Amino acid sequence: MEEGIKVGKKAAAIRAVDDHVKDNQVIGIGSGSTIIYAIDRIVERVKKENLKLICVPTSFQAEQAILENGLSLGQLSMYPKLDVAIDGADEVDASLNCIKGGGGCLTQEKIVDYCARDFIVVADERKDSEFLGEKWKRGLPIEVIPMSYKPVQLKIQNTLGGTANLRMAAKKAGPVVTDNSNFIIDWIFDGEQDWQKVDTFLHSIPGVLETGLFLQTAKMVYFGTVEGKVVVRHRGSEINNSH
Numbered sequence: 001m002e003e004g005i006k007v008g009k010k011a012a013a014i015r016a017v018d019d020h021v022k023d024n025q026v027i028g029i030g031s032g033s034t035i036i037y038a039i040d041r042i043v044e045r046v047k048k049e050n051l052k053l054i055c056v057p058t059s060f061q062a063e064q065a066i067l068e069n070g071l072s073l074g075q076l077s078m079y080p081k082l083d084v085a086i087d088g089a090d091e092v093d094a095s096l097n098c099i100k101g102g103g104g105c106l107t108q109e110k111i112v113d114y115c116a117r118d119f120i121v122v123a124d125e126r127k128d129s130e131f132l133g134e135k136w137k138r139g140l141p142i143e144v145i146p147m148s149y150k151p152v153q154l155k156i157q158n159t160l161g162g163t164a165n166l167r168m169a170a171k172k173a174g175p176v177v178t179d180n181s182n183f184i185i186d187w188i189f190d191g192e193q194d195w196q197k198v199d200t201f202l203h204s205i206p207g208v209l210e211t212g213l214f215l216q217t218a219k220m221v222y223f224g225t226v227e228g229k230v231v232v233r234h235r236g237s238e239i240n241n242s243h
Contacts, residue, residue, distance in 0.1 A: 004226030004227075005124050005126070005226065007224070007226060007227070007228045008124035008125055008223070008224030008225050008226055008228065009033065009034040009037055009122070009123075009124045009224055010037040010224065010228075011224040011225070011228045011229065011230050012034065012037075012122040012123060012124065012222040012223060012224030012230050013034055013035070013037035013038040013040075013041060013086075013122045013222075013224075014037065014038075014041045015222050015224075015230045015232070016038065016086055016120050016122045016220075016222045017038050017041040017042055017045065017086065018041070018045075019120075020084045020086065020118060020120055021042060021045065021051070021053070021084065021086075022051075022083075023049070023051045023052055023053075024051075024052050024053075025053055025054075025083040025084065026053075026054045026056060026074060026079045026081070026082045026083055027042070027053055027054070027055050027056065027082065027083065027084055027085070027086065028055075028056050028058060028082045028084070028085025028086065028087070028112040028113060028115065028116050028119075029055045029057050029058065029062045029065070029085075029086065030058050030085065030086055030087025030088055030109060030112075031058050031059040031061050031062050031087070031088070031103050031105040031109060032087075032088035032102075032103050032105075033088070034088040034122050034123060034124065035062065035065075035086065035087065035088055035122070036065065037122075038086050038122060039065050039066070039069055039071075040069075042055075042069075042071065043069045043071065046071065052072075053071065053072060054072050054073075054074035054079055055071045055072060055073060055074060056073075056074045056075060056076060056079055056082060056112055056115075057073070057108075057112075058085075058087065058105055058108045058109040058111075058112045058113075059103070059105035059108055059109070059179055060179050061103075062105075076111070076112065076115060080115060081115060081117075082112070082115050082116040082117065083116065083117055083118070084116055084117065084118045084119075084120060085112055085113045085115070085116035085118070085119050085120065086120045086121075086122060087100070087109055087112075087113060087120075087121060087122070088100070088121065088122060088123055089121045089123050089127055089214070089218075089221075090102040090127065090136050090138070090212075091127050091129050091132055091133075091134075091135060091136035092121060092123060092127055092128060092129065092218070092221050092223075093129050093130065093131050093132050093134075094129075094131070095216070096121075096216075096218045096221055096233065096234070097132060097195060097214065097215050097216065097218075098121060098213075098214040098217075098218060099136055099140055099141075099212050099213065099214075100141075100212045100214055101140075101141030101184070101211075101212030102138060102141065102212075104141070104167075104176055104178050104179075104184055105178070105179060106141050106143055106184075106210055106211070106212040107143050107178070107180055107182075107209055107210040108179060108180075110210055110214065113214065113217060114217070118219045118220075119214075119217050119218050119219055120218070120219060120220050120221075120222070121218045121220070121221040121222070122221075122222045122224075123221065123222070123223055123224070124223065124224050124225075124226075125223045125224065125225045125226070125231070127223065128223050128231070131192045132192075132193070132195065133189060133190075133191070133192070133193070137188075138186060138188075139162075139163075139165065139186035139187050139188040139189065140187045140189065140198075140211065140212055140213065141167075141184050141185075141186055141211070141212035142156075142164075142184065142185045142186075142187060142202060142208055142210075142211050142212065143178055143180070143182050143183070143184055143208075143209040143210045143211075144182060144183050144184070144185055144207050144208055144209060145182055145183075145207045145209060146181075146182060146183050147207070148205075148206065148207020148208075149166055149175075149183050149185060149207070151205075151207065152164070152185060152205055152207050152208060153166065153185060155205050156185070156187055156202070156205070159201065160187070160189065160198065160201070161189070161190070162187055162188050162189040162190060163187070163188040164185050164186070164187045164188075165185065165186045165187075165188065166183060166184075166185055167183070167184040167185070167186050180209070182209055195213055195215055196215060198213070199211055199213045199215060219234055220232060220233065220234040221233045221234070
């Protein structure tokens with residue numbers, strides 16, 4: 001199964017890069033396991049086609065991958081307008097709304113994706129859901145200023161219900177610390193939500209920096225299957241392809 005998931009991720013990433021990456025572009029490079037395959041494909045095409053590309057990272061991980069692969073690194077201060085951003089997602093619903101931030105890079109991802117003319121999501125088929133929370137059970141990530149985490153937790157639980165957990169680190173004592181030196185709260189919710197209202201409410205709480213809700217921002221989503229096929233979705237249509 002794990003091998004099949006990798007096949008799907010790779011197929012989706014290759015297809016997205018081939019469809020959207022062109023010469024003389026500034027590209028946002030996302031974070032996570034699927035994006036590694038996108039970077040590999042970009043490197044292949046740069047060598048083969050002599051493409052001139054500037055790559056803007058969404059995280060420390062993405063920056064390291066850009067540098068290690070010999071791609072040209074850019075920053076938003078120099079390139080505030082991007083042609084395309086390619087990123088992963090933890091879950092995508094039928095309207096292409098996404099939950100992101102399982103890897104802890106949600107704020108930078110949202111900033112970079114917002115700056116792109118086209119925001120493209122690549123994922124394996126497990127991330128394809130009718131509604132957010134259908135398959136993704138690890139909650140909605142919310143980046144918070146460290147001193148605010150306890151009042152934010154309580155406010156979320158008292159108003160929205162569910163459980164708001166401070167994300168703890170696996171290889172260090174204490175909480176996960178983001179690239180921005182903040183904490184992450186994962187809100188474990190029940191059932192379908194009015195996500196626009198949830199997002200507005202969360203942003204109204206002092207101490208909340210950003211949420212992992214990417215609402216009405218993705219132009220297209222590429223889902224890779226275990227057979228290596230790719231399902232391409234964009235608003236109002238679905239295209240099945242086997243390559």
